[in-house]
Amino acid sequence: MGYQVDKTDDEWREQLSPEEYQVLRQAGTERPFTGEYTDTKTTGVYRCRACQAELFRSEEKFESHCGWPSFYAPLAEDRVQYIEDNSLGMTRVEVRCANCGSHLGHVFEGEGYGTPTDQRYCINSISLTLEPADEARQ
Numbered sequence: 001m002g003y004q005v006d007k008t009d010d011e012w013r014e015q016l017s018p019e020e021y022q023v024l025r026q027a028g029t030e031r032p033f034t035g036e037y038t039d040t041k042t043t044g045v046y047r048c049r050a051c052q053a054e055l056f057r058s059e060e061k062f063e064s065h066c067g068w069p070s071f072y073a074p075l076a077e078d079r080v081q082y083i084e085d086n087s088l089g090m091t092r093v094e095v096r097c098a099n100c101g102s103h104l105g106h107v108f109e110g111e112g113y114g115t116p117t118d119q120r121y122c123i124n125s126i127s128l129t130l131e132p133a134d135e136a137r138q
């Protein structure tokens with residue numbers, strides 16, 4: 001399975017900080033309530049920190065109080081990839097960037113958050129870079 005952005009492990013290590021590498025390339029999870037975007041309400045687009053692909057919009061971000069940035073839908077369905085994750089003794093759905101294959105987080109369904117999709121894309125802040133709308137217009 002090929003990705004548009006296809007780098008070797010060494011190239012990723014060079015490009016990313018150790019913390020970014022651990023989450024994006026080794027499917028790690030940042031500690032809850034520590035990420036820089038957990039409570040961010042800035043209008044803008046969230047890009048993949050590894051390849052800059054546009055993944056999420058602030059419009060679909062909501063307050064889940066779970067400790068990680070949460071979205072009820074991706075910017076477009078083809079921006080993300082879903083992979084069954086059976087680690088930690090449970091079945092979860094891992095969310096990856098469809099452009100470079102980097103780990104973003106997990107998606108959960110039917111939790112009753114009252115969002116339009118009843119889904120929660122639970123995404124690591126460190127997997128994303130927020131581009132505020134003001135900057136994008138310049």
Ligand SMILES: [Zn+2]
Binds near residue numbers: 052098
């Ligand atoms: Zn990416």
